[in-house]
Amino acid sequence: MQRDRGRGRDLASLRVPVRVVDHGLSSPRWAIHKFHEHRDRVYRAAHIEGLPIEYLMDNFELIQALGFRGNCLLNEGINALWTLAAGTGETLFDNAHAYVGVGDDGTAAAATQTGLQAVTNKKYNPMDTSYPTYGSSQKVTHRATFGSADANFHWQEITVANGNSDAAKNLNRKVQDMGTKAAQTSWVATLENSLS
Secondary structure, three states: OOOOOOOOOOOOOOOOOOOOOOOOOEEEEEEEEEEEOOOOHHHHHHHHOOOOHHHHHHHOOEEEEEEEEOOEEOHHHHHHHHHHHHOOOOOOOOOOOOEEEEEOOOOOOOOOOOOOOOOOOEEEEEOOOOOOEEEEOOEEEEEEEEOOOOOOOEEEEEEEEOOOOOOOOEOEEEEEEEEEOOOOEEEEEEEEEEEO
16 A cells, blocks of 8 residues: 655745835915005005005005916925925025015926026015914915015016025026016015925
């Protein structure tokens, strides 16, 4: 009689790839409120007193309210933010240092750019009183007012920088046809940027 014996072992290995993705969503919203100006009253109320846009709309003649979304974060601005978040040695984007800049160049935005692309028609204005606002609702709001004599040209690009020129670190650049600003108008430029 012959007996066959055998031993066997079934091995099964199941590997499920686990991919961890951490991401944030930036939601920038720009607004340009255009007002008829009379004796710099709008400019004083917006820039010097820092009154809310709702007050300005209720008390002054609004020409147009323009809103648009999107931005191109610039590499120099991203690096400045990470330096501020994790270390020191970078200029803040606060009331003492932040500016809104506008220019007349419509070149497409690219992350490698360093500031506005306009050659001559460009202007950086300081923050309005009490701006930027931050610390709640996961957002920061920068706002600057351009008075009757400021930036009277065709606005096609806009940025927030931590200084008053292209030599500063520009956080972003948005290309958008915003119209042509003329004397006797004040334009209030606001960027609300939220992260989630």
